[in-house]
Amino acid sequence: MNLPLDFMLEVIVCVLLAATIGYCATLDRRLRAMRAGQDGLRELIGDLSGATEQAMLAITRLRQASDETGGALTEQVKRGRALADELSLMVQAGNDIANRLGGIETRRPAAQPQPAAGPRIVQASREQKPVSKASAEPHPLLDLLKRAR
Template identity: 35%
Template sequence: MMFGLPIGLVVEGSVAILLVMTIGYCVVLNERLKRLHADRDQLRQMVNDLVSATNLANQAIKELKATAVEADLQLGARLEEAERFGIELANHVTAGTILMERIAKITSVARHSQTIEPVAPVVPAEPAPPVNKLHSALEQLATRARTRGVAA
C-alpha cells in the first residue's frame, strides 16, 4: 500500500494517465499527419503547375526561335535589297557626275566659242554642235529618268 491507496488503484491510475497521454499524442500525431497530407496535395498541385508552366515556357521558346529565324531571314533580304539599292544609287551618282562633267565641258566650250568667235547669224535649220551635244546629253538624262521610273 502506498500512501494509503491500494496498489491496484495506483497501477490503474498510472495506466489511465499513460492512456490519456497516448491518446493526446495520437491526436497531435493525427493533426500532423493531416497537415502532411494537405501539404503533399499542395506539393502535388505545385508540381503539376510547375510542369504546366514549363511546358508553356518550352512552347514560347520554340515560337521565339521560329520568330527569330523568320526575322533574321527578312533582315537578310532587306540588307541585300539595301546593298543593291546602294550600288544602284552609286551608279546613278557616278553617271550623274559624268553627265554634269559633260554639261560643264559643253557649256565651257560654248562660252569659249562665243567669246572668241564673233556672233554668227543663227541658222534655224542646223544648230551649233555644242547645243547638239547639250540636247543629246539632256535627252540621255531624260531617257534614264524614264527607265528608272519604269523600273521603280
C-alpha cells in the same frame, strides 16, 4: 489512503495512456494538415510544370519566328545593298555626264551664268537656239541634269 499498489500503477498507466491518446490525436491532426499541404504542393508543382512546358514551347516558337524574320531581314538588307551599289554607280555616271556637260558649257561664251554649288531650279529660256539637228531633239536625261543643276 491505503490503496493497493496494483491499483495505483493501473491509474498511472491509465493517465499515461490518456496523455498518449491526446498526443496521438494532435499528431494525427498535424499529419492530416501536412498531407493536405502536400496535396496542394503537388497541385502547385503540376501547375508549375505545365507553365514551364508552355514557356518552353513559346520560346521554341519565338526562336522559329526570329529565325524566319532574321532570314527575311537578311534578304532585304542584301537587296538594299545591291540597290545602293547600283544607285551609287548611277550617281557616279550622272556626275561624270554632268562634269562633261559642265566642260562643254565652260567653252561657251560667258553669257550663261556658272552653276552654283548644290541643286537649284533652272527656268528654261525661250530664246535658246538649237545648235544642230541632234541637239534639237528633246533629251530627257539632259533635261533632268539641267534641272538638277
